[in-house]
Amino acid sequence: VLEPQLQPQSRLVSIDLVRVFAMALMVQGHTLDVLLTPQVQSASWYNFWLFCRGFTAPVFMSLAGFSFALATMKRFEEHTVLGSAVFKRLRRFAFFVLLGYSMRFPVHSLRDFKWIGADGWRAFLQFDVLQTIGLTLIVLELLLLALKSKRTFAISTGVLGMTIAFIAPLAWN
Numbered sequence: 228v229l230e231p232q233l234q235p236q237s238r239l240v241s242i243d244l245v246r247v248f249a250m251a252l253m254v255q256g257h258t259l260d261v262l263l264t265p266q267v268q269s270a271s272w273y274n275f276w277l278f279c280r281g282f283t284a285p286v287f288m289s290l291a292g293f294s295f296a297l298a299t300m301k302r303f304e305e306h307t308v309l310g311s312a313v314f315k316r317l318r319r320f321a322f323f324v325l326l327g328y329s330m331r332f333p334v335h336s337l338r339d340f341k342w343i344g345a346d347g348w349r350a351f352l353q354f355d356v357l358q359t360i361g362l363t364l365i366v367l368e369l370l371l372l373a374l375k376s377k378r379t380f381a382i383s384t385g386v387l388g389m390t391i392a393f394i395a396p397l398a399w400n
Contacts, residue, residue, distance in 0.1 A: 239297065242290060249286045256280040284356045291360045295367060300377075306368065307375040316368050323361030331355070 259276075267273065305312040333347040334340060343351075367384065374380045 242294060242297075245286065246290055249283050249290070252280065252283045253287075256283065287356060288360055288363075291364060292367075295364055299371065303371075303377060306371045309372060313368060313372060317365060320361045320364040320368065323357045323364070325361075327355050327357030327361065330357070 263273070299306055302312065306316070328351065331351050331353065333343050333351045370383060371380055374383060
């Protein structure tokens with residue numbers, strides 16, 4: 228009896244499921260922010276819900292980093308040489324940045340740019356989750372290209388991550 232050979236799975240379905248769950252929470256959160264009245268938003272349960280909703284952006288960021296690591300380790304050598312694989316990834320990551328800014332576009336038409344005030348520009352240039360993910364992944368891809376070693380890359384990103392974690396509170400103040 229011949230048994231069918233199972234093909235190795237190229238994706239981790241669990242990561243995709245968590246992404247779908249996080250996206251659903253993100254859509255639900257933005258929808259409720261718009262639809263709920265101020266009286267409902269002042270209820271005690273709403274603050275707890277708002278606290279829990281705050282986890283969706285970190286989940287997206289963590290999954291982006293985890294997915295980057297999995298995909299990179301699979302074909303590490305392709306990402307240490309400037310070529311089509313690197314350019315494809317850089318375009319994909321730049322798309323996240325552009326998508327983030329397009330969602331904050333301050334006018335309905337390019338003709339209205341002359342009417343944008345300082346507040347409009349400030350809101351447009353605000354760095355949000357998509358821009359953070361996109362720019363971070365671009366930096367990681369460029370680091371891979373520059374360092375060319377798994378060990379050096381791991382140490383460098385660990386040091387960089389710890390530095391950012393310790394400097395962030397100072398920058399916030």
